[in-house]
Amino acid sequence: xxxxxxxxxxxxxxxxxxxxxxxxxxxxxxxxxxxxxxxxxxxxxxxxxxxxxxxxxxxxxxxxxxxxxxxxxxxxxxxxxxxxxxxxxxxxxxxxxxxxxxxxxxxxxxxxxxxxxxxxxxxxxxxxxxxxxxxxxxxxxxxxxxxxxxxxxxxxxxxxxxxxxxxxxxxxxxxxxxxxxxxxxxxxxxxxxxxxxxxxxxxxxxxxxxxxxxxxxxxxxxxxxxxxxxxxxxxxxxxxxxxxxxxxxxxxxxxxxxxxxxxxxx
Numbered sequence: 001x002x003x004x005x006x007x008x009x010x011x012x013x014x015x016x017x018x019x020x021x022x023x024x025x026x027x028x029x030x031x032x033x034x035x036x037x038x039x040x041x042x043x044x045x046x047x048x049x050x051x052x053x054x055x056x057x058x059x060x061x062x063x064x065x066x067x068x069x070x071x072x073x074x075x076x077x078x079x080x081x082x083x084x085x086x087x088x089x090x091x092x093x094x095x096x097x098x099x100x101x102x103x104x105x106x107x108x109x110x111x112x113x114x115x116x117x118x119x120x121x122x123x124x125x126x127x128x129x130x131x132x133x134x135x136x137x138x139x140x141x142x143x144x145x146x147x148x149x150x151x152x153x154x155x156x157x158x159x160x161x162x163x164x165x166x167x168x169x170x171x172x173x174x175x176x177x178x179x180x181x182x183x184x185x186x187x188x189x190x191x192x193x194x195x196x197x198x199x200x201x202x203x204x205x206x207x208x209x210x211x212x213x214x215x216x217x218x219x220x221x222x223x224x225x226x227x228x229x230x231x232x233x234x235x236x237x238x239x240x241x242x243x244x245x246x247x248x249x250x251x252x253x254x255x256x257x258x259x260x261x262x263x264x265x266x
Contacts, residue, residue, distance in 0.1 A: 004131045006123050010035040012054040014045040014071065015089075016063050024058070024089065027119055042066035046074055049081050056107070056126045061090040061097075069100055076104065076155055083162075085126050089114065102227040102248040103152075105159035109249060121251060128252035129159070134168030135256055138264045140191070142168040145263075148188075149174050150181040150195035150207065151225075156248070160194055160225060163252045167259070178202025182210055185217055192263065196248075197226035197237065205237050212241040221262040225250055 011033055015021045021038055028036055037054065039045035041063045049057070057075070059068045068088055075081040088101050091112040101109055107129060108122035135142055147169055151157045157174050164172060173188055175181035179201040181193070193211065197204035204224055211217045224237060227248040237245065244258040 004127045005032075006127065007032045007034055009033055009055045009123065009126065010037070010052070012037045012039060012045065012048055012057045014039045014042075014057060014059040014063070014068075016040045016060060020060065027116070028058075030116070031120055031123055033123070040064075042071050042074070045071055046078075046081075049075070049084070050078075053080065054084060055130060056085045056087060056123075058087045058089060061088065061092055072101070072104055072106070083158075085129050087122055087126070099227060103156055105153070105155035106249050107159075124253070125249075125251045128166070128256075129163060132166045132168075133256070135260060137260060140263055143170050145169050145192065146171040146173070146188070146190045147192045147194060148172075148181060148184060148190045150176075150178060150193065150199070150204070152177050152196065152199040156196065156225075160255075163255055164194070166252070167256055178204065178207035178210070181207055185211075190220065192221050192223065192259070194223045194225060197224060204242075205240055208237065208240040208242050223255070223258055223262060225255070 011028060013021060013024055013036060015024060025036055037048055039048050042065050059071060061068045072086055075084060085107040087108045087110065088106055089110045089112060092098060098109060107125050110118050110122060147164055149157050149160050149172060161172050173184055173190065175184050177199040182202065195204045195207055204226065208222050211220050211222060221243045224242045224245045225248055226245065243262045246254055246258060
C-alpha cells in the first residue's frame with residue numbers, strides 16, 4: 001500500500017464550465033482531497049502549473065483556447081511538467097479521439113458522468129505512480145529483475161518504467177517496437193517483457209510469437225499493456241502465449257498483482 005494518502009494530493013482541475021468545476025470539486029472533496037486549484041483555459045493551466053507544480057492534473061477535453069490534447073502535449077514538452085500524472089474527464093467515446101491519451105501515459109480516462117468508484121480508483125492509481133511500494137517475490141529478488149518495456153510511445157514507456165521502478169525493479173530496458181525488442185533480446189538477458197500491442201514494424205502479437213517460438217526466450221513471461229479493444233486481436237494474443245494482459249490506462253496496483261502472479265508461477 002502507498003505511504004501517501006489522497007488527502008495529501010495537490011490537484012489542478014482544468015474545466016471551463018463553472019458548474020462542472022463545482023461538481024467535480026465537490027466530488028474530490030468527498031474523496032478527502034483538500035488542495036484543489038482550478039483553471040479554465042489551457043494558458044491559465046500552464047501558468048498555474050509553472051507557479052505551483054501539482055501532483056495530478058484533471059482536465060476536461062475542450063477549452064476556449066485549445067484542447068486537453070494540446071495541454072498534455074505542452075506539459076510533456078516542458079521538463080518541469082513532463083512527469084505530472086494526467087487524468088481526462090470527458091463524455092467523448094470515440095476510440096480515435098481517446099487513443100492519444102491512452103498512448104501518452106494518461107493515468108485515467110473518466111466518463112461524464114463518472115462514479116465515485118471511478119474517481120477513487122483513479123486517485124489511488126495516482127498515489128501508486130507517485131509513491132514507492134517495493135514488491136516481495138518468492139522466487140526472485142525484485143532488485144535483480146531485468147525487465148524489457150516495449151512501446152512505441154515514449155511517454156507510455158516512461159509511465160510503465162516509473163511504476164516498475166516504484167515496485168523496486170532497478171534494471172529496465174526500453175524498446176520502441178517489437179523489432180527493436182528482438183534486437184535487444186539478442187544482446188541482453190531479461191527476466192520479463194512488458195509490451196504494447198499496436199506498434200510499427202513488429203507488433204506485440206508478433207513479438208510474443210517470436211518469444212514463444214525461440215529456444216532461447218520461450219520461457220520469458222510476457223505482460224501486455226494495451227488499449228487494443230478488438231476481440232479477435234485479443235484472442236490471437238492470448239493464443240500466442242502472453243501470460244497476462246491489462247488495459248491502457250492501467251492501474252499500477254493491477255500491474256503489481258499480475259507481476260507477482262506471473263513471476264511467482266514461472
